[in-house]
Amino acid sequence: MRQARIHHHDHRPRWQLTKPFSALRAPVRQTAPPRGDAPSGVSDARRHYTSSVPVVLIAAVAILAFSGGTGLSWLPLLxxxxxxxxxxxxxxxxxxxxVLAVAVGAALGVHGGAPGNEQAIVLSTLSAVTLASALAxxxxxxxxxxxxxxxxxAEAAQHAFLKPVPATVGQFQTAVRYSAAAAEARIGGDFYALVPTPYGVRLIVGDVRGKGLPAVGIAALVLGVFREAAYDEADLxxxxxxxxxxLARNLGPDDFVTAVLAGYPEADRMELVNCGHAAPLLVHDSGVLPVEPVRPAPPLGLRALAGEAPGLQDIALADGNQLLFYTDGVTEARDHKREFYPLVERLSRHISDEPSRTLAALHEDLLAHVGGExxxxxxxxxxRKPARTAPVAPNEPDALSGPRCSSSVAAE
Known part of the structure; x- marks a missing residue:
């Protein structure tokens, strides 16, 4: 991830240190709501409703006080x-x-015949609360x-760290869905990258142990090395x-990264290297099949402890087949009954010929499974590898075989 330049001369906003009352004078710049928020019409209606609550409350106090004739007893509620x-x-x-509360308080004091000193104390209290509330x-x-x-x-960092994936990369239709668990975050410890290289399309999907900024730093390190090595190395x-x-030079003793790397060096063949990660799901005519590693390997960063090297696995990828790569945040999501999300079953239910539509349906289904968060x-x-159709040959007479007929490669 390209690191954003952040100056650390002063971590606190300058307005908070030197001019606390400038908040009353400085105009507040309107900022666009983040993506996914409520539409502006809904937000305006909600804002209008909440801003009218104090007026309704003051009116209710005034009605109770005038109808009950209890003088200053209701004034603190203003x-x-x-x-x-x-x-x-x-x-x-x-x-x-x-100002409305003070005016109503003065009217209630006069109506109830309250002594002048008591009324002055109550109105001064209302004025002080108003000023303090305005500052707040x-x-x-x-x-x-x-x-x-x-x-x-964070939005800009996400685009640099997890670069947007186009709808088509090389021979494949592609789609990505990412959700960070940290509040107000756009990025986390899960990562992905998909790049076209001289050796075919290559990708990585992984998960860093832990959460927060340390996990983001490790994920950025892995992505940086992958993007360089994917172009330089012929062998996955x-x-x-x-x-x-x-990672051996930069990880702590308790850190590790699970990841699966894939490459498409030639037609109809996909290479996989699984380092302790969840098995990708292959979607074909017979259904959804987990691609379990033939030779399990430890997560990245733990090879020195395990003493095992990863192995290369080849799988056939025919036209029309799809491969889903994911992290354990999907399969380990639980509902209110503490049951895990059944990804294989739900993928079979929501699969379509458009990867973006498939992932959108899966994402909504996942949120519904966990209760929204x-x-x-x-x-x-x-x-998704689209079905290819061979170009139609012109119907020209041939001395040996006669007229040529058009042909196509059917999707498996």
Whole structure:
């Protein structure tokens, strides 16, 4: 991953250190909502509803006080209006709510015949709560801006770290789905890469032990080495050896990476090297078949302890076949009954000729299985080899065989 330049001169926002009241004066820049949020119409309706709650509350207090004739006994509840507005409105919106609360409090005091000193104390309290709530609202807006900026940086980091995969790479139709478990994150410890090389299309899908920034750093290291070695090394096993040597110099004693690498060096043949990772799923006419490694190998980073080298496995890949690569965040996702997600069964149910549509259906089904929120990073990469049709030969007479007939290669 190309590392973004981050300056560490001051980790705290400057407005928070020197000018806490500038939040009331500085205009708040509107930022576009991240992808996947509610439509703007729904957001505006929700915002309008929540901003009207303090007004409704103040009106309810006024009705109770005027109808009950209890004087100042209801006035403390008016402070809830500006305090609640701080969570939903901007600073000036809070001030408007506060002015309304003070006006209602003054009217209630006059209506109830409250002594002047008591009424002054209550109204001063309402004013102080309003100012404090306005300041809190300004600081909240600023923090929302910072969060939006951080999310945009994470979005850019994701595109550099996990580069978008086009719909077609080499001979394959492709699609990717990725979800990070960390809150507000765009990237995690799962990774993938798919690159065309002089030796055919090559890919890697893997999972770093652990979560958070350390896992992201290791995943970036693996992807960087893979993207270089995939172009340099003619043998897929040599690509694995390059990654292993790099990890041996950089991993901690408890770190390791599970990964599966694949290459397509020639027609109808796919090479696989599985290093402790979940078996890819081959989709063909007979159904969905896990491609278990013939020679199991330890995860990357543990070869020195295990003393076993990975082996190269060849599988036939006919036209129309598909290969699904995934991480354990998919298969180990549990529902409320603690049952794992049945990936093989659900893939058979949602498979289609469009990889993007297949993964979209799988992703929605996975979220429904876990109740809407994943608790681990999850990645899926699907390849489909389209059926090829041979070019139609012109019907020209031939001295030996007569007229030529058009022919095609049927999808298996």
């Amino acid at each position: 402070a809830v209006g500006p305090a609640l507005a701080a969570a939903t409105s901007g600073p000036w919106g809070v001030i408007r709510i506060g 609202s300004g600081l909240r807006k600023r923090r929302e801006q910072v969060l939006a900026a951080v999310r945009s940086v 096993l040599d690509v694995v050896h390059r990654i292993e040597r790099s 994943l608790h681990d990073d999850a990645a899926m990469l699907l390849l």
